[in-house]
Amino acid sequence: MSYKTIQLEIAERKATLSLNRPQAMNAMDFTMMRELAECFESLHNEKDVQILxxxxxxxxxxxxxDVKMMVASEDFSDFGLIMDTITRLVKAYYTLPMITIAQIHGAAAGLGLSLALGSDIIVAEQPSKIAMNFIGIGLIPDGAGHFFMKERLGTVQAKQMIWEGKVHNGEEALALGLIDHNVAEGMAAVAVDQLVGKLLASPILAMIETKGILHQANLSELEFILQGEALGQGKMRQTVDHLEGIKAFVEKRTPVFLGK
Structure with a gap:
């Protein structure tokens, strides 16, 4: 299957998926969301792949x-379809019968961070800019950001970090528990290759079975949070603060929020 915004390569027991909108900082427009959902769903049929x-x-x-997509869809006519597609991609990714690894360099923010947090293992470079920053445009996390932040940090710290929307480098993210490995700039690919080699030399079928048991136990909560995010995001999209947030983002100025 060919894609416009992502690339998928499969070599024996390992698959590599690349977000491929570099000209837009790999911001997720609807096409990328749909292609990610389709790709993750198709990977469920790749029985020989054990690592992604x-x-x-x-x-x-x-x-x-993609904030520009948000500005272009202010009539909300396609909002339900967007949220349904995000739900599809998150559930397909979370239930993959393989070990998933996020290889982060540069920015991993908003929905991009939600995707990374859905991975079993996260490797990030020290200068990375890691942020759950939906709050900056008057929104709540989606892509199950609430679920994944809670899994890694606990409820109280997850709330506070979501509310703050602060940007963290690799060292800070590791100390907080947001990522699993902090490596030097330019070394993420090398570190991931070494990790893949170690995993493939391990009894990986047992590891995947453990993942399946734990993730299946959490699936009802994941679905509940995805439903809550879709409803909550719909409310937030119609607030004065959100409209101000995206306009300020596009105009490259500090937003003035009114709590409305």
Whole structure:
């Protein structure tokens, strides 16, 4: 299957998926969301693949959702379809019967960070800019960002980090528990290759079975949060603060929020 915004390569027991909109900092427009959903769903049929590495082409992993797409769809006519597609891609990714690894360099923000956090293992370079920054445009996390932040940080810290929207480098993200490995700039690919080699030399079928048991147990909560995010995001998309946030983003100025 060929894609416009992503690339998938399969070599024996390993697959590599590259987000491929480097000219847009791998921001996720609807086409990329749909292609990710289709790709993850198709990978469920690749019985020989035991590891999936997700990375970004160009200078960053992913800057998150495409804000220009948000501005263009202010009539909300396609919002339900967008959220349904995000739900599809998250559930397909979370239930993959393989070990998933996010290879982060540059920015991993918003929906891009939600995708990375859905991985079993996260490797990030020290200068990376890791941020759950939906709050900056008056939105809540989607892509199951609430679920994955809670899994890694616990409820209280997840809330506070989502509210703050702060940008963290690799060292800070590791200390917080957001990522699993912090490596030097330019070394993420090498570190991931070494990790893949170690995993493929391990009893990986047992590891995948453990993942399946734990993820299946959490699936109902994941679905509940995805539904809540879709409803909550719909409300937030219609607020004055969100409209101000995206306009300020496009105009490259500090937003003035009114709590409306």
């Amino acid at each position: 590495v997700v990375k970004g082409e160009g200078k960053v992993f992913s800057a998150g959702g």
